[in-house]
Amino acid sequence: MKNTGELMVPIYGLTLNDQVELGRRMVLLQDEAARETLILNCVPMVKALAPYYTCYCPYDDIFQSGMLGAMDAIDKYDYTKNVKFTSYAFFFIQKRIITGIREQLPISVSERDYFRSSIVKNSIKSYVDEFGVEPSDNHIAEVTG
DSSP: EEETTTTEEOOOOOHHHHHHHHHHHHHHHHHHHHHHHHHHHHHHHHHGGGEEEEEEEEHHHHHHHHHHHHHHHHHHHOGOOOOOOOHHHHHHHHHHHHHHHHHSSOOOOHHHHHHHHHHHEEEEEEEEHHHHHOOOOHHHHHOOO
């Protein structure tokens, strides 16, 4: 970790011990710099997750929802469990992204249906990329189950 004044900036990401120590400092010492460092350490994960959802919502909205998920996770993080914050935050980030997308959809869609529709869309795209034509409904049903 590189200390740049108040904020400790991760160079290659934070280890388990770094994340647990920052969590301890955040809780026991009310260290805002530690809190911010943990949240900023989630940026690469949010950037990696966001492209998977851009067919439903603009990238910026997805990124913002993901970062809000990281902030939700930090309020509930328990450093005494000896778990990486990023591993803990993954669920909160993904859940917040899905919730943000659902709020922008004109109709209510269950999570199961939402993920099934993405499987169908990805199957169609890969078929078109491979064969250059749209697949038949029977082929889509066969591939997606």
